[in-house]
Amino acid sequence: MNKDLMDTKNLYFPEPVLKEWDNGVKQYSTKRGNTEVLISYVPPGTTFKHKHKEAQLGMVISGELLVNVAGYERKLTPLDSVYIAPPNVLHGATNCSNQEVIAIDVKRYNENEKYTAPNEYFLEPFEKRDLLPGMGVTFFVEDWIEVMIAEIPSNGGEMPQHKHKNEQIGICIGGDYEMTIEGVTYNMNFGSTYFCEPREVHGAINKSDHASKSINLFLPPRYHRSK
Numbered sequence: 429m430n431k432d433l434m435d436t437k438n439l440y441f442p443e444p445v446l447k448e449w450d451n452g453v454k455q456y457s458t459k460r461g462n463t464e465v466l467i468s469y470v471p472p473g474t475t476f477k478h479k480h481k482e483a484q485l486g487m488v489i490s491g492e493l494l495v496n497v498a499g500y501e502r503k504l505t506p507l508d509s510v511y512i513a514p515p516n517v518l519h520g521a522t523n524c525s526n527q528e529v530i531a532i533d534v535k536r537y538n539e540n541e542k543y544t545a546p547n548e549y550f551l552e553p554f555e556k557r558d559l560l561p562g563m564g565v566t567f568f569v570e571d572w573i574e575v576m577i578a579e580i581p582s583n584g585g586e587m588p589q590h591k592h593k594n595e596q597i598g599i600c601i602g603g604d605y606e607m608t609i610e611g612v613t614y615n616m617n618f619g620s621t622y623f624c625e626p627r628e629v630h631g632a633i634n635k636s637d638h639a640s641k642s643i644n645l646f647l648p649p650r651y652h653r654s655k
């Protein structure tokens with residue numbers, strides 16, 4: 429790959445940077461602009477709490493994690509609910525199981541964005557349907573962001589190339605598929621993250637023989653403009 433192509437690739441599909449914390453948590457971080465996506469590996473027995481100026485939201489991919497936002501606590505199981513911690517709101521998590529937990533966390537701060545959250549800081553599924561034949565999706569909706577979990581069917585299941593005014597970010601959480609942004613194609617597998625700015629052309633195809641799964645974020649919401 430020549431340097432220009434490499435720079436473009438890194439814009440849409442950044443190489444993850446590993447962060448290792450004293451409490452044993454490992455995070456793979458990717459970033460574009462003011463948004464950071466973290467794939468977090470939380471060992472059994474770990475507990476932490478903090479706050480920061482970025483808004484943060486996330487969900488559990490595997491295992492069970494007790495998540496606390498501003499004193500409201502929930503036991504999250506894989507893909508069941510999305511927590512939202514607005515800027516400077518205390519939040520934390522405890523892994524009281526005997527298994528490692530894998531979670532996705534997204535941190536973002538833009539001065540012009542208003543980071544709302546539901547009353548008790550946890551979003552339940554808003555709608556489940558087929559976006560395209562065989563492509564089952566589940567939506568979680570807040571005023572400034574929409575989360576869509578999507579199954580991409582095997583043997584050619586496709587989200588055709590398209591563009592829109594919403595920013596879109598996605599993480600592969602199962603199987604593998606090809607993601608193309610502005611003509612740059614990347615083979616997504618577990619943990620791979622893509623970043624797509626407004627009006628950049630993008631699409632996905634799963635050429636493998638097993639279904640794949642992704643978490644996709646739309647800013648602002650694309651399919652449901654309000655809750």
Ligand SMILES: [Fe+2]
Binds near residue numbers: 478479480484519
């Ligand atoms: Fe945080």
Ligand SMILES: [Fe+2]
Binds near residue numbers: 591630
């Ligand atoms: Fe899109």
